[in-house]
Amino acid sequence: MNVETRLLPPGFEDLERFVATWDHPDFNARRAWRGGLPMEDIRDFYETMRHRADAALTLVEQYPFEQMPEEIARLYRLVLALAHASMATEIHGCPRAPYAPYPDKLTVTRSFSIFA
Numbered sequence: 001m002n003v004e005t006r007l008l009p010p011g012f013e014d015l016e017r018f019v020a021t022w023d024h025p026d027f028n029a030r031r032a033w034r035g036g037l038p039m040e041d042i043r044d045f046y047e048t049m050r051h052r053a054d055a056a057l058t059l060v061e062q063y064p065f066e067q068m069p070e071e072i073a074r075l076y077r078l079v080l081a082l083a084h085a086s087m088a089t090e091i092h093g094c095p096r097a098p099y100a101p102y103p104d105k106l107t108v109t110r111s112f113s114i115f116a
Helices: 013-022 027-035 039-049 053-060 070-092
Strands: none
Touching: 013 027, 013 039, 013 070, 027 070, 039 070, 053 070
16 A cells, blocks of 8 residues: 555554544544444454554654644544443443433534544
């Protein structure tokens, strides 16, 4: 894959298969998307990403938010998506909170991050 078509930084090519499913611009989109995924897909992402998150964050932390190249920002959004996969895997045991209405009306409107 050449530089123009690379989705993630060098060394993270193994995570590129998750970009189409897990790379969303904000918290609300990530949470809504997770709620509609099969649990097998969530577990696959979770098991793969949790072993790569430290290395990903080490690279991401080298860039100010406003100056992140897109491939680094995409990697960061995958790390943020790991939090959503963790909720489904470690807490709910299913894609969304049991007995909660779906879709719900929860919307996060403010955050400290441009990736909220």
